[in-house]
Amino acid sequence: MQYLLYPIAIYALLYVIRYLITFLQIRKLPVQYPKYELQKADKVPTYLKELFQTPIRELEQLDFKPCSYLQVESIVKVYPPTSWQILLYNETLKTYAIVSIRRPAEPVNLFDIEFFTFFEDRSLLLTMNGKAYGIIGEIPNFIIEDRYTDKTSVQWQAHQDKLNQLAATKTPCNLAPDTFAKTLQIFIKDYIDCLAKAGNISPIKEAELFQIDWLTALKTSHKTIQGGSKAAGIIKQRRQQAKTDSTIQVEIPVELEVEGFQRMEQLQQGIVNKKLRTWLLLGSLALFIASYMKLFSLQSFAIFMGALLFHESGHLLSMKLFGYQDTSLLFLPFLGAVATARKEDATLTQKFWILLAGPLPGLILGMGLAIASRDGSYPGWVQQASWILIGLNLFNLLPVYPLDGGQIADLLLFSRHPYIGVIFKVFGVIILGLLGIGQPMLLLFAILISLSIPNSFRSAKVNSWLRKELRQNPPENRENLLYSIFQNLKQMGYGNLPFSKRYVLAKDLIQRHHESGAKRTTIVLLVMLYFVSLFGGTIGTLQAIAPNWARIISYSFQNPQKLRKRATEAKKREVEQATEALRLNPNDINAYVKRSRARMWLRDDRGAMADYDHLVRLKPNDIGYRLSRASLRARLRDYKGANQDYDYLLRLNPKDIKIYRRRAQMRNMLKDYKGAIADYSEIIKLDSKNISAYLARGYARERLQDYKGALTDANYAIELNPNQPDAYDLRSEIRRRLGDDKGAIVDRQKAEALYKAIEEEDRN
Template sequence: MFTLENILLIIIVGLILFNIQTILSAIILFFENMQEVVVESIEDGEIPSETEEIIKPYKDFLESQGFTYLYAYQYNNMLEKNNTPQHTLYFYNEEEHIHAFLDTTPIKGCLQALTINYTTIYENFQVVATYDCFAHNLKVADSVTLFDHYHGSFEKALMSHREDRLSLNEPIQTEVFSQEGCLNYSQYQIDETFRLMIEENIMHPTANGYKFSLSIPFFKYVQNSIKGYKRAAKVLMLKQYIKQEKATSQPKQQLFYQNSEMQALAQQLNEKPTEKTREQKIQTFLISGLGFVLVFGLLGIPWATLPLLIVILIVHELGHYFAMRYFGYQDTSIFFIPFFGAAAKGDKEHVTPFEEYIVSLAGPLPGIIIGVGIFMYVGGSTELKEISWVQQYALFSIILNYLNLLPIYPLDGGKIVQSLLFTRYPKAQFYFFLLSFVVIILAAIMLRSPLIGLFGVFLFFAINHNYKTSILIQEIMKEASEAPLKERILAKLSSGKMYEDMDLAKKSAMAKQALKILRTQKPTYLLMVVGIGFYVLLLLLPFMSSFIV
């Protein structure tokens, strides 16, 4: 039965995991120091040449749309640690009476190098402003009506602004800003943003500047900003993908393959998998999680222990997940595997050995650290010693994550050994896989564990596939050919007698696996020595007297 403590733990952990990105971002921002932003006029020659190069194509675009460039301004970043100045260029369309503000955004992690804000000002001093993939959770005065259609195109944003400004049935001001007037307008907008954020308790003034407030409005502000950022990222990535597709859609000479099957295989290799939506990933996570709970519940795992196991698995996979996201993996997600546990998946075309190493370590290492940390903390707390599930969680977290570090494929430890020691030797990879299979079968027999035995059965059915893949990779590596890897793999699959009896699905899976391995960089000897040394140290920790006090 679930105890009250278990239920509360599940609820708390669930809320934390569901909002983990918001929480981490809020923590980072909370410790940032902010400063007052001051706008000042500058001459054209004062703009850095690197910034000029970025601005030029967009400046040309605005001028082609009937805008005239008038003034330039410079202002400091609101974050105290960021000393890179930002610039605003002011343009005016005299025919349509539209103001355009081109703002550079030299901030690490920003989606675009600059933004363009199209603004119409009315005689009653109301303002309609249109951004593109930037507004997110921008705070503006009541007199400003803000639009962001997330086109991923400044040209489409201009077209939208022409419609947006019809939302106010008021006469439009026809006067262009003077240099001083434009400076005052820009400074007013920034000051008003600060005022509104203070008023809503998102931030507060200090003796040395400003700080974000630890408040619900602050967390909502961060959450809405992240949602907008993700939406903008999807739009801009899609735009970039379409642009690349157009660039590569020029007629090319079609390569000839021996039969229609190989032609279909080549087409499959060229196709990029469609990334799942956030809703689909959440649905997969919940459904697989339900299946995991039902399976392990029916297998006799105590219902009071099951929540602890789920939390340990989620923390483990979150380590992999965040490491993948950090290294730029695409289509990342977490899901449960009934009978076996959970997994984090992601896709990246060219992975370095260091990235593979860190991604593999990022799963078990946090769980071990958390478990040891809890034991150390509980040792000095009489109250916590009486709460059995806290110590149980710490013990399970250490044991399960340590077992995952064992040099057995496909555990994380096995992946570390394989990527650092056997990447250069495909045959050795297969023998390591075969040895892992034998160890798992022996463990199933000795422990009389049907689950471990079932795991071994799955590995058994993969032996033939892995053997043929290792042969394919070894043949490709021995070739002295300048032809693209994909074409060489297809040639081997189409002509090799070993692959004649394989159907298209198996050949496709083999080709993709071989292509991924061959594209992976080989580890340096320094990484091999240091990486394996640290890994062995982790394995030896339980045998050190100071590991658990």
Template sequence: MQYLIYPIAIYVLLTVIRYLILFLLLCKSHIQYPKYQITKADTVPIYLKDLFQTPIKELEKFGFLPCSYLQYQPITKAYEQTNWELLLYHKALKSYATVVIRRLAEPVNLFDIEFYTFFKDRTLLLTVNGKQHGLIGEFPNTIVQDVYTSKVSVQWQTHQDCLKQLTTSKTACGLSPESFAQALQIQMSGYVSNLAKTGKISPIKGTELFQIHWLTVLRSLNPMTQGNKKAANIIKQRRQQAKTDSSILQEIPIELEVEGFKQMQYTETGLVGKKFRSWLLLGSLGLFIASYTSFLTPQSVVIFIAVLFFHEGGHLLAMKLFGYRDTSVLFVPFLGALATARKDDATLTQKFWISLAGPLPGLILGIGLAILAPFSSGYPDWVQKTSWTLIFLNLFNLLPIYPLDGGQIADLLLFSRFPYIGVLFKVFGVIILGFLGKDRPMMLLFAMLIAMGIPNSFRSAKINQKFQKELRLNPPIDQENILHFIFKYLKQLGYGNLPFSKRYTLVKGLIQQQYESRSKWKTRVFLLVIYCVTLLGGMVGILQAMAPSWVNLLTYYSQNSQQRLEQSRKNRQQQIELTTAALRANPNDVNAYIKRSRARLGLHDYKGALADYEQIIRLKPQDIQTRFIRARLRSQLKDYKGAIADANYVIQLNPKQPQAYMLRSEIRRHLGDNQGAIADTQTASNLFKEAMDEEDPS
């Protein structure tokens, strides 16, 4: 039943991510006063003029005729590029139509058409399609309507219907293209001024730009999200229509694809500002702490966070050294943390060292602390916990399981030139994470999210395998040529009609793989050796930390029994000497007394062990286990009165411990108290039976 929660959790997570991305995009958006200017046809790129022929033919059916081109500066400042609009005029209805070619081009939704009618009272009737949700405030003196339709004819009919109603009280104004451009600029500038006046946007010092107020962004999130869904539905409808009417599909020029790719890169750059990254870090850290406090002690939570910071700090430092941008750390509740950054032209070697820079320093530090622990007097408990947390977290991350650091290294070095094997490797990683996460919902959720990207990885592998061969035959000169080359190649393979977001992801991945593929096999082998040595070194280091004498195990088992006993005696004697030296420096070191008592017990020095336990009880008077062991030692040394006193103390503190009754029964027999011994034996038997019944209630 619990597994039904996972799809719901994924849906909620994706919804939160969608809202967060929209929030960041709006916060990053800069508003400016628009500018419109009539321009000559020969300034418009030929590929755009060719594209404009399609909407011209469609709008001519409604009575529109092309009259000019507009060069404009949009309200929302975006990627630095020249923007053109096609201007068409309907003489009978004194209305204009503008056509903009979308940079983030969709084959079924390439043209953005709007209808305008100005009236003599300086009001404007504006009919858009799939855009009204983008308005963040009132549009002064403007009637805006949006029909969210897949057909231009419906949009135009809506405009005509409203125009017909308005002309009963208003008079449409026939404007020349130049006058229309001026009127449009005044109208749109009035919209920006109204936003500033109402406090929805605020000026950015030293510029002519404005920034949207964060409260305005929050209020706009839900309407915009719902509007985006309606706009996406338009594209779905057009895709369905394209199945029976191929004329809806537009051939997208390579130049437009490249412009769209650059605009998308510009949008992503600096999407998360430095201040917001700090708040995101603190917020995710708070959720992370809350997720672990229910089953970890505060000390363990602090140690875990410190280890994660150290690990991710290694990644961040390497990223900064290699020139990555927008570096940040994000904590994931119930899981861990991840470091993020951007660099589109990162090489294979850079990615390798970034992946290794996280686990390697932590592993070295953890093993070093763990090796020093047995020989350090007064070694604090929290330091020991920190050392082993460092070891296990970083060694686990080094395992070749995608998407762990070791998995990314293996994918980078071994499978980047064999895309299909790389996909299988990722599938293997998802299976392993799914198995590990069967009792950990967040890990299973993480595995499911990775699994959702497998189909795209397979598509990318299919393209990349052919692309790399073509690239070796015709290597591009620079990134501009690479982009043209890739988009052209995608068209040849039949991927030109994919949604822009998928084309963008594919192209971005192919560019990254192209940079990675430049590394020679010698480099890959060298880096692979470093990775293997690091992984094996980590395992050997753990063995050394857990059992410093592990190197001598083979020698130990090759010895005869007499030699083993002698070696064991020497080891215990050495332990006694070390702990005795530690106790001279710190007479209150409980751990040293415990270690020395165990060594003395191994040498059958019961009096010495008893003396150590006297000191342990002095330092830990309420410890039941220590009292129990001292009772046994006293009984062994025939101090039955002292032994029974300790046994009574243990039973007083924990009357449900059957072993204590068994020990007291044995002591009472030595003291001649047979009745008491029988009673203790019966009590111990009853307690054992109760414990078994609790374990097996059936």
């Protein structure tokens, strides 16, 4: 059940993100009064005149004739500031058709055709195709028909049918083209004024523009997503038809591709303002805290959060230093955090330092804390912080994509060999997939990354071709670079991909182009720096945690008896040195720590116990010292003393599952089964799916002859994991005591079969 919840949660999250992005884009788009101007054909770009021939031929079959070209400033102010449309007229039905280019441009759905019939009562019949979902509010004097169809003839028939219905009460106007353009402009101006009067839009200060109200944008977002799904069905149908009818698919000019890319860039830039980034940070932080609070004690979680923030702050600071824009931080539930920013022309060197600035400072800090806390004079949380810092940052330095180290390796080693980079990413997905066996979120993360592999392969294929061309003909500016990219995409057969994929491909290729400017010597130096950081961090960690690690390794190849004898002599010397230090200063915590560890190694548990008594006296709230003393007391069979230590620890942290489990064990040893049951019940409150707690409570209840309660625990453990042999063992014993011999035999056989399966799996 748990594994099913994760994909459901991811799907819901993606839907919310889609809704949020749509809402932000609608809020960001300024509304303006449109302008329609008739233009002569010589002012229209040649590629557009050639492109418009396809819909012209289609509409001529429906008795439309071309009238003029229109240069339009649309109701929404987006790039490009003006667009070209063509106007056609059906004299019989006194109806105009306007053909424009759909955005984003798709080969099978490139043209947007709308039919307009004005009536003498100053009303207008407008028949569109798959666009009504984008209309805000009601349009006065408009009669709108929308047919989600893949055929223009069906749309035109719908317009004629509506005209026939209106014929009894309305009379169409015969307008000249220039009059039609002016009248349409007036109608839409009135529509905008009505929206402003109704409060759907509000004026933007010092500009003849309007902003869509947030509530209106929210409603329109819902309509857009719902209607967009229906419109996507049209594109799907036309793609299917294009497989057998090549005339349906239109080759998109490169100029339109470049224009579409720049339009998308404008839509995405500044979509998330500073205030919204703050809210997103707080919202993601709340989800992150909720996902991790049960896995950590309060102190451990605070240390983990500090280590994570220190890591991401390194990324953010370096981004700001290199001139990145829109820097932000987001927390990922069950995973970690990610720092994001925007800079299209970032160089390879800049990206390297940004990636390294996250793990390297944290690793150095972790090693420093490990060295400082080695002598035991610092509180226990310092050592814990060192472990978390080292673990988090050293793991991130590993050359596994998409970790920081994996991105560095991909950047430095595979940027010039993109096909090998694709294999490297596949390897990273496999590693994450294996880790995801124990952590489902990592598995889903691996799946999300694997979805980008096809695009990486396309990018690698195009990049190899593009680099040769750009080497021969370096682009003068960004527009020339975009032209070359889309030209190559078309030549390599990627022109028919959905625009969203073409856009992502182009973005990736632009970044690769800027990265390719690095010199080989620079790359070699950065590679050396990365490996020095990785291996230096590994060796430094070993040195910080175990200063004698090299000597220990060399000793391991010597005679074990000699090694043991040398170690024993060394530990005895440590005891003598610490004893001398304590003679001079009876409150020397460092000396007690060293002597207790040496005595434990020498198996002098009582001596070590005496040292921990002093440590607890000097540092009563230190969790590490009290835990160690409790373990020693248990080893010396002083169960009451151990129980007292665990009581104290639980007063310090009443949500520590491990302490409850240890105290329950002590209570079992003291035959305080009711106390043990209370501890196991607390564990279950903190973790309702803790199978071992249910089983342990069941055995404790059995000892108190509470067989019904024990049976309930065994049943619930089996429900949580039907392949748990210990649960069947427990239930078999309970059923036997309740007189259910048949049930006891069945459970015993099931337990034996599961034990046997586990043994065979271990052998294999």
